[in-house]
Every structure is written in structure tokens, then in C-alpha cells.
Amino acid sequence: MGFIGSVPPEARAILVDLLSKVGTSRKIYVGCSGNFTIDRVLSGLGYKVHSNDVSLYSKLIADIILNQDTELKCNDPTYNSVFLKWPKDSKYRKLVEVMYVLKTSKFRPCENDFQREFWESYLEKGDEFYERTIKKFETGGVFDFKIESFYFGDFLNHIQNCDGVRFLFAPTYKGGYEKMYKTVEEVFEYEKATYSIFDSKNAEKTYLNLLETGESVIYSDFDFPELETYKKGVVRYSNKKDIALYTSLKTSKTYFFSNSPETENSTLKIIPSDFQFSEDVKIEIAKVTSDLIFHYKHIFMSSKVNYSDKEDFGIAFLVDGKVFGFAGFKKFMSNMDSMFVSSDFVVKSGERRLSKLLIMLLLSKEVKHLLRSHYLHAYRGVKTSVYTEHPVSMKYRGVYELTERKKGKLVYSQEFTNAFIGEIFKTWFKTKRK
Incomplete structure (x- = not known):
């Protein structure tokens, strides 16, 4: 969840309330923006947001918002045969290319019939994928938000010595970016970001330094006893890992969110192995x-x-x-x-x-x-x-x-x-x- 920057709604609500005491004149430095979930929310509330990530996907989103351009070349002949059919005049094109590769990469090995089926279908319907995605971008307000800047590199370099409030929901497993974007790295030639592999399971010292040296808000789905002094909340789920909130912002509140039975997906009951149907079952x-x-x-x-x-x-x-x-x-x-x-x-x-x-x-x-x-x-x-x-x-x-x-x-x-x-x-x- 964290490595693509998708902060769940409950955690977003807590963050918005926590920052409401800070004032919208403050700068917010987001580490690991991913798909810009938090950046979009905070920008809409009037904060000056400075974003960051190391993935090509995030960089191309930032390019669209900041009217910048990243040199990008596709070195894969099969993908190239699809991309060459697409119009070249859209500012969204490079992002759609990367999205297409991310969507299809799991089928690219063609190791079985099922993979081959989906791979061939996506290749045949490449134009449809492009047109549908472009239509969504042009009519859905997907990029209707502002960021002040984008740092393409290690999130610690971005947030450690900044002059504002730092927000971080770091990669939730070691090497997350590498696993997700391996095919993108193979397929595209571009100037890559430089960064160190971050192990979120052993991040307590890094987090403690951030909390002690500035105004920081950190979400993590690991609970660190060493950070208990800064722990101000938890989002609890029945079907996935809890998210802990650590912050050095001054607040008298503590936050606790738990899914109500009405909002949880009810657990489905499966018929027993010896179940027999009768004529009057429902x-x-x-x-x-x-x-x-x-x-x-x-x-x-x-x-x-x-x-x-x-x-x-x-x-x-x-x-x-x-x-x-x-x-x-x-x-x-x-x-x-x-x-x-x-x-x-x-x-x-x-x-x-x-x-x-x-x-x-x-x-x-x-x-x-x-x-x-x-x-x-x-x-x-x-x-x-x-x-x-x-x-x-x-x-x-x-x-x-x-x-x-x-x-x-x-x-x-x-x-x-x-x-x-x-x-x-x-x-x-x-x-x-x-």
C-alpha cells in the first residue's frame, strides 16, 4: 500500500485534522508521493505541497502538473509496435505508455496459456487502452491539483533538511519499487533517480531522527515501541495491517479509528464440504x-x-x-x-x-x-x-x-x-x- 503512496481514507482524515492546527501558509514536504493521494488532498486544502518519488510513473505525473518533460525512449520492440500507433501530440502519452507496461508486465513472460491469452489481448487492444485512458485524463479532472515542486530522488534527501512540515508513508517492504517497476526499468531508457533501499521494518532510528529534528508526521504499518512518545494514533483494520501515526506536531488529541461493522466487508461463509442441495433451498x-x-x-x-x-x-x-x-x-x-x-x-x-x-x-x-x-x-x-x-x-x-x-x-x-x-x-x- 505505502510504496505507491496510497494512503487510505481513514488515515487521510486524521492527517487533515492534525494539520488543521498548522495553517495553510506552511509548506508540506511529502516523501514517497506515489500516485499523489496525499498531495492532491493537501493541495486542495490550500497547502503548498512539495512532492517526491523515485518511480518513473510518479515523475511523469509531476511532469504533467508542472509542465515539464522527461526524455523517454522505449527499447522493447513489441511495446514499441503498440506505442507507434498512438498519437504523439498528447501531454499524457508518456504516462500512458508506462501505465500500459505496468498493466501488462505480469503477462509478458507468456509462461502459460492464461498469460498468453491476456498478453495477446492487450497487444491487440493497445489503441483501446490508450483512448480510454486519455479520455479519463481529459474529462475526469485527474490532474486538477497543484504541487510547488517535485524532487526525483531519495525521500530522505527531500525531507530531512526541509523548511516545512514533513509527511511520510514510506515503502512498506524492502525493495518495493524494484519489484513493482522491474519491467519499466527494462523497457524504458531514461535518467533514473538515485536512492538507497529503505527497509521499513527497521526504520525506527530514521523515524526517531525525523521526529526529533523537525515537525514530522509519519505513518507506518509497523509498530515501533521506541517511538511510543510520538505515537498519537492508530487506524485499525480487521483484514489488513494496522497503521500507526507518529508525529512531533503539537497536539492534545489522540486518534483512533476502527472499521465499524457496517463499513467492513462481511466475512462470507462457505458451504461445508458435505452440503447437499434440496429442492426448497434459497x-x-x-x-x-x-x-x-x-x-x-x-x-x-x-x-x-x-x-x-x-x-x-x-x-x-x-x-x-x-x-x-x-x-x-x-x-x-x-x-x-x-x-x-x-x-x-x-x-x-x-x-x-x-x-x-x-x-x-x-x-x-x-x-x-x-x-x-x-x-x-x-x-x-x-x-x-x-x-x-x-x-x-x-x-x-x-x-x-x-x-x-x-x-x-x-x-x-x-x-x-x-x-x-x-x-x-x-x-x-x-x-x-x-
Whole structure:
């Protein structure tokens, strides 16, 4: 979280209240700006913000805001073949190139069919990626904020001897930038920032020096007993690491934030392995996050196919309030008629033909309306890819139509029905008993 500068909303709210006593005439020096979450908030409140990072991604955002330009050359012939098709007159172009590489780098090795599928799709739809991103930049007010300056280098050089308030949410694991931006470093030639690797697990001495020598606000998802004197708050989560607030600003307040039950994602209950369906069970669907799909995918899907990009969102399929399966959706792989189902899987149970039930339910009126509501587009049906050397997939056979066959891959699609979930379940249940 910290290494791309994404300070969560609760921590942002605490920071804004803490700085409200400082006055907007003060300069704020942000270390590790990342995607400029904090910079944007503080600039909007009237503070003079001086930003910093070592990633090319952040540097190009700063270039757009400060009307500067970084020399950049792509040395990868495959990426270059995509970029050469893009217009050259946009001030956003270089940033979009880096975003495209970051988005596709995990598929670039093409070590399995799933990686190859997404890699080829992104290469084919490079123009669409560019146009969609540019439209978002031009109409969404993405860069509608100010910064006074940007330091492209080590955050300690930026904030140690500054003449203002220092804010830091440093990299949360050692070498974070290197892992995330390795492909960017390989693909692009540019004048790189110089910096030392920062180990946030052993940062107490560095943080103590910053707190003792100036006005500092430091967030960390490590709790350091040595800094207890400066600890003024904590943001507590049930599903991820707590964030501690350390500050040398004068304040009589202490801050404590804990997710209320209403704002937490409820923990889904999975059906037991010996669950058996009866004719009068209640079948429902529930919209879930891509992170949740990603989590359960690694538990219930085969290791051969669970390497994938995160979906846009997902659907959980429930029987009597407990989950028996999931499906995830990816607009980028879709066309105007069919929404792409990037994953569909059921939990381990003693129930026969459960996968068949799930793919039948995907054609229901409820799923159709949910997809229309989410994407604001009336898809006529769904499609999916199956990676197999067999001529057909027994899972989809009889429910979906085989619309494309390639070496090692089958594409199945089907239009939505006019049936509700309950009706589809009854059909499946009658078939199951035969």
C-alpha cells in the first residue's frame, strides 16, 4: 500500500485534522508521493505541497502538473509496435505508455496459456487502452491539483533538511519499487533517480531522527515501541495491517479509528464440504470485490489456471446464505455483445454437477441486470475461454456454444435467458436427480 503512496481514507482524515492546527501558509514536504493521494488532498486544502518519488510513473505525473518533460525512449520492440500507433501530440502519452507496461508486465513472460491469452489481448487492444485512458485524463479532472515542486530522488534527501512540515508513508517492504517497476526499468531508457533501499521494518532510528529534528508526521504499518512518545494514533483494520501515526506536531488529541461493522466487508461463509442441495433451498447472488475473488481463486481453482489479472468485480453464488461458487468479470476482454467471464469456480463439496449449476445461473435475469447496472451497457450474454487440448469442455457442453477453437484453447459463449435464478435452479435440480 505505502510504496505507491496510497494512503487510505481513514488515515487521510486524521492527517487533515492534525494539520488543521498548522495553517495553510506552511509548506508540506511529502516523501514517497506515489500516485499523489496525499498531495492532491493537501493541495486542495490550500497547502503548498512539495512532492517526491523515485518511480518513473510518479515523475511523469509531476511532469504533467508542472509542465515539464522527461526524455523517454522505449527499447522493447513489441511495446514499441503498440506505442507507434498512438498519437504523439498528447501531454499524457508518456504516462500512458508506462501505465500500459505496468498493466501488462505480469503477462509478458507468456509462461502459460492464461498469460498468453491476456498478453495477446492487450497487444491487440493497445489503441483501446490508450483512448480510454486519455479520455479519463481529459474529462475526469485527474490532474486538477497543484504541487510547488517535485524532487526525483531519495525521500530522505527531500525531507530531512526541509523548511516545512514533513509527511511520510514510506515503502512498506524492502525493495518495493524494484519489484513493482522491474519491467519499466527494462523497457524504458531514461535518467533514473538515485536512492538507497529503505527497509521499513527497521526504520525506527530514521523515524526517531525525523521526529526529533523537525515537525514530522509519519505513518507506518509497523509498530515501533521506541517511538511510543510520538505515537498519537492508530487506524485499525480487521483484514489488513494496522497503521500507526507518529508525529512531533503539537497536539492534545489522540486518534483512533476502527472499521465499524457496517463499513467492513462481511466475512462470507462457505458451504461445508458435505452440503447437499434440496429442492426448497434459497439461491441468491451477491456482488463482491475483485480482491475477494482473487483470494478464493487461489483456494479453489487449479494452480494451472489461477494466475490472472484481477477482475473488475465478481459475483458470489449463495445457497441458504452460504457461498458455493464465484464468478469474475473483465470488461477489457469483452466485446459489445458478450461480457467476458474471466473466472468461474465452485467450492469443494460433495454435490455433483455444481459447476454446471453455476454456469447456468450466469445466464439468469439477475446476473444480466447486475452486469447492466455495473457497466451501464446491455450485454446480450457472456463468453469465456477454456484452456484444454480436448476438442470440447464437458463443463460448458450443452449449456454454452463452442464459438472458437484454437490450439490449446476453446471459446464458449451464450446469450442470457429470460429465466430467474430460482427457475434455473429447479431445472438443474431436476436434471441432477436423473
